[in-house]
Amino acid sequence: MDQKERMLAGLPYRAWMDGLFEEREACRRLVYEFNSIKPEERRERIPAILKKLLGKTGNNVWIEPPFHCDYGWNIEVGENFYANYNLVILDVCKVTIGDNVFIAPNVALYAAGHPVHPESRNSGYEYGAPITVGDNVWIGGSVVILPGVNIGSGSVIGAGSVVTRDIPPNVVAAGNPCRVLREITGADREYYFRDRKFDVEDY
Numbered sequence: 001m002d003q004k005e006r007m008l009a010g011l012p013y014r015a016w017m018d019g020l021f022e023e024r025e026a027c028r029r030l031v032y033e034f035n036s037i038k039p040e041e042r043r044e045r046i047p048a049i050l051k052k053l054l055g056k057t058g059n060n061v062w063i064e065p066p067f068h069c070d071y072g073w074n075i076e077v078g079e080n081f082y083a084n085y086n087l088v089i090l091d092v093c094k095v096t097i098g099d100n101v102f103i104a105p106n107v108a109l110y111a112a113g114h115p116v117h118p119e120s121r122n123s124g125y126e127y128g129a130p131i132t133v134g135d136n137v138w139i140g141g142s143v144v145i146l147p148g149v150n151i152g153s154g155s156v157i158g159a160g161s162v163v164t165r166d167i168p169p170n171v172v173a174a175g176n177p178c179r180v181l182r183e184i185t186g187a188d189r190e191y192y193f194r195d196r197k198f199d200v201e202d203y
Contacts, residue, residue, distance in 0.1 A: 035066045093128030098135035106142045
């Protein structure tokens with residue numbers, strides 16, 4: 001099993017011996033190009049660079065610069081994906097994001113980790129654990145998602161949360177550590193914010 005296969009499987013490796021320096025450098029060049037796009041060129045160039053940078057995308061995807069990642073090809077996003085400013089994805093292994101996912105500013109998905117004990121950590125040992133985000137998920141501002149977490153389809157993660165464990169589908173979850181606050185039900189469809197009902201018919 002080569003290093004790329006090990007990464008995709010989430011197996012540990014020593015970051016300073018990984019043999020993937022060239023791939024990281026190629027990613028950095030694309031990320032630099034992406035983050036340097038002139039505003040008047042964004043509509044055309046952002047989707048094109050994302051298609052080259054990411055492992056798999058839907059047809060309609062958008063990430064607001066700046067954006068940072070390690071390799072790019074470990075990241076898969078579905079249709080109608082939107083991420084606001086300053087998304088960071090440490091993709092030392094697979095990060096899979098479904099359809100119709102909205103990500104607010106300053107969100108971080110960390111699929112990488114290091115040992116707790118300082119002697120082990122100082123060896124340069126790094127591991128990866130895949131992250132999965134289901135369909136129709138909204139991730140609020142400044143959320144941090146840690147290695148190995150799965151977020152179920154239809155859920156909302158409140159701003160400022162640190163997600164350390166799996167979140168089930170169709171719930172509102174928030175906090176540090178993130179926990180389920182309540183289920184999302186059909187009654188929620190009438191409201192756009194707290195107790196404020198929609199005043200339009202088509203939404």
